[in-house]
Amino acid sequence: MKKFIMSYSCGKDSTLALYRMIKKGNTPAALLVTVNKEENRSWFHGIPENLIKEVSKSLNIPLILVETKGNDYESKFTEALIKAKDRLGIDSCVFGDIDLEPHREWCTARCNEAGVEANFPLWQENREELVYEFIDSGFKTVIKNVKLECMGEDFLGKVLTREVVKDIKETGSDACGENGEYHTFVYDGPIFKYPIKFQHLNIIKNETHGFLDVKDSENE
Template sequence: MSRPRALISWSSGKDSAFALHEVRRAEEYDVVGALTTVTETFDRVSIHGVRHEILRAQCEAAGLPQRIVPIPYPCPNDVYETRMGETVAAAVRDGITHMIFGDLFLADIRAYRENRLAGTGITPVFPLWDRPTPALAREMIACGLQAFLATVDLKKLPAEFAGRRFDAQLLADLPQGIDPCGENGEFHTCVVAGPVFSHALPVETGERVIRDGYAYCDLVLTPSATRHRAQAVR
């Protein structure tokens, strides 16, 4: 019996990676692609600021074709919704019936997704919903998931947290009141290894940039990895 075809809403971060891990373990859906919004101005994953080349390497390691939603910077909400709507309609034409999200507990975000997908033919799925985040963060680390903090909200964390690894030491160092999964927007991550990948990504931390109230750590694939990928596509 064939399983329903699904897309994973892929942010490049740990929550979407762990949601994919849980869905693959359950074997309820056939995940056939990764949907990501990419800011055209910077050619980076929206909000996370992760380079497109790392996003591409992530999807290759996860065995997922990319479905990119290009958006401008800044992006008016009507433009975002139009372009996302076009992408959803294309997915429906391809026989996709579900979309998987890594949301944890923000009810307004979940309601927005449910409302926007209502009547489209796509059903949203939230495999991590309402799981206690302290235990969830530890479970992510224990399963072998490795990630860097790519973006930090400076209203909630010092800039020095950008570029740090998402590990047990980070959890111990987070100030009181900061969600260990960053679900309130305290930080966003970039996954470089884990059970959903066929291999770890050789990523290094680069320059830290402050912009619009956020600290971004520029993560880069090592030169040897970039050369190897270029040779592979010749």
């Protein structure tokens, strides 16, 4: 059995990887979430810090926030793994990557530097089947970001269901969004002690992406 740290994005793939590890009897020592130091939001998915902390509480897994401006992303990530190994006794880091080889190489390199094993529970499985496993397991996730050349902004804020996956496929996008077509925020499911309450704010767009801005519903 592994004592692991979870490289966690708050999205569906890392959540499914975490769920599988727990079901097999492995022990999650912490969630590792990288945060944009200038925005106080998670990198890539843009989840506010207070919501990340609430997710940690609901999952009942300690949180390690790794603040980085981006230019020191690699070193900060490796440093966090080394600290987790020394202080928590972890032997591995788990990732939700499916089949993008450059991602796997990057993750494995950081783990090698820290002297821990890189674990990929979803690796090279069928993307669409993984999405359905996630949904059918009872997880709830909202579409947080979309690549506008692939998917319209009308997808933002939708809860991911089998019907929504069908709609995503009809745009020509990958069902799992593994090519970056969309990112999600998981707010409830079988390993959550309670659902995360949050509010939809406005939609923010730049030249390439649309983002659903969200915040903790407890804080005005």
